[in-house]
Amino acid sequence: MLYRTWILLLAFLLVAIPCIPSPSFAEEEDDKLRLQLYKTVGAFTAVPWYYLAAVDRYERNVRNSRRDIPDIKEGISIYYSPDEWAGALNPNQEDTDPFSIQLFGGVGMDGNGDGKADRTNNEDVLYTFAYFLQAYGANEEDIKIGLWDFYQRDKTVSMIVGFANIINQTGKISFDERRFPLPLHANxxxxxxxxxxxxxxxxxxxxxxxxxxxxxxxxxxxxxxxxxxxxxxxxxxxxxxxxxxxxxxxxxxxxxxxxxxxxxxxxxxxxxxxxxxxxxxxxxxxxxxxxxxxxxxxxxxxxxxxxxxxxxxxxxxxxxxxxxxxxx
Missing domain, CATH: 2.70.70.10 (Glucose Permease (Domain IIA))
Structure with a gap:
């Protein structure tokens, strides 16, 4: 009886006490793939990769806190609505043909050379955004102007620039560590x-x-x-x-x-x-x-x-x- 009691108590503690959260293997793999993609597209477009990572980080946070745009758990989080991507007057809002998308004033581009501009493809989405940003220049002030033209919001620009500085300084894109605001030995x-x-x-x-x-x-x-x-x-x-x-x-x-x-x-x-x-x-x-x-x-x-x-x-x-x- 005592043995069963200890077993039940141990089982309760394992369920009741939350574990320290840590990224899963899938999340770590997703981070590696995204980091590689940021650097590849950044090198190709001359947009510093950490700005692309910062924009993606910001967009991921936004998409996870709003209901009017789809949530996302992995991959590139930068969001384009169908009419932005394919063109507002495009009769095919799921169009992936770069030529017709351009014809109808859409922004979608082919980022991986497969002949398609796919709104659900990570490479196409990131390249499309980087192509937009590269037109403004590669230094911080130029990028700020480009970000403001895209988002039309000062606070958003400030956040993305701050994120970029942190990512550039640390060289990483995952930030899960936390601390209590006072030393634990304090009264x-x-x-x-x-x-x-x-x-x-x-x-x-x-x-x-x-x-x-x-x-x-x-x-x-x-x-x-x-x-x-x-x-x-x-x-x-x-x-x-x-x-x-x-x-x-x-x-x-x-x-x-x-x-x-x-x-x-x-x-x-x-x-x-x-x-x-x-x-x-x-x-x-x-x-x-x-x-x-x-x-x-x-x-x-x-x-x-x-x-x-x-x-x-x-x-x-x-x-x-x-x-x-x-x-x-």
Whole structure:
């Protein structure tokens, strides 16, 4: 009886305790194939491969967060609607003939030399986008202009350029590592407070999780990303905003100060110190002490059209557990 009890308990623990997520073999193979394709098309069109990878990364994030365009799990994620690809006046919206596509004003091109411009073919799609971008030039400013003409959105251009810098610096396209925002040895506490009422500055909801800790406890980046915002906010006080590789904005508020050398555009990785716990905010620049010291941690997802807050608490719990396990 005791033996059966232990077996059942072990089975429960294996199911109940989430494992540290890791990319599957299929995902790793997909990454390798896409990386090879970025570099091949980049070399052929003179568009830096890491910009192609960054655009594809951005598009993958967008497609996984919207319902008006098809989701995608593998391959190239850059999306062209049928009328964009084949031409709005083309009677055959599934046309793959490069000549008739061009005749009807479509953008689709043959990227692999098989005589077809197939909207579902990775090589054709990536080459079509690279061909568009190469017309603007190969330096960063030229590429920014091309990206803006394609997306017509400043935030999108900023994200793609940031992604490109990270991919170029790291040489990789997969970014799964996470860290809890405070050192695990620190004395801290937190609970789920997303959606609670707040009154300062007018009635609003609490868009984050408060992690209470002592003054000066280091605050760390939770993901790979780049500094999108740094400075004073009347609600959040001294705050830092990091844009990660999944189009998510991470908001670190009520800091007592910033890490030396931290500037907008700087690339960070999980665990990098970006600032220190404080009690700044709820007033003019420099206001301190209107509440106990804590880190306000918020997360906001961008889908290419709008950005919204979502509850970071489940992720914080998961990252905390993952980091503790990794140290055993």
């Amino acid at each position: 801290y506490s937190y609970r789920s407070t997303w959606g609670d009422r707040r009154g300062f500055g007018g009635l609003r909801i609490h868009e984050g999780t408060d992690i209470f800790a002592g003054y000066g406890v280091p605050v760390r980046a939770t993901t790979h990303g780049f500094i999108e915002m740094k400075g004073w906010n009347k609600f959040g006080g001294w705050r830092v905003g990091i844009r990660d590789m999944n189009n998510v904005y991470h908001y670190f508020a009520h800091l007592s100060g910033f890490e030396k050398g931290l500037e907008v555009g700087k690339i960070v990785k999980p665990g990098d110190v970006i600032g220190y716990v404080g009690s700044s905010g709820y007033g003019k620049p420099g206001t301190q002490g209107k509440f106990p010291p804590h880190l306000h941690y918020g997360t906001y997802r961008d889908n290419g059209i709008s950005e919204w807050s979502f509850d970071p608490y489940p992720y914080l719990r998961s990252w905390e557990r993952m980091e503790r396990r990794s140290r055993r």
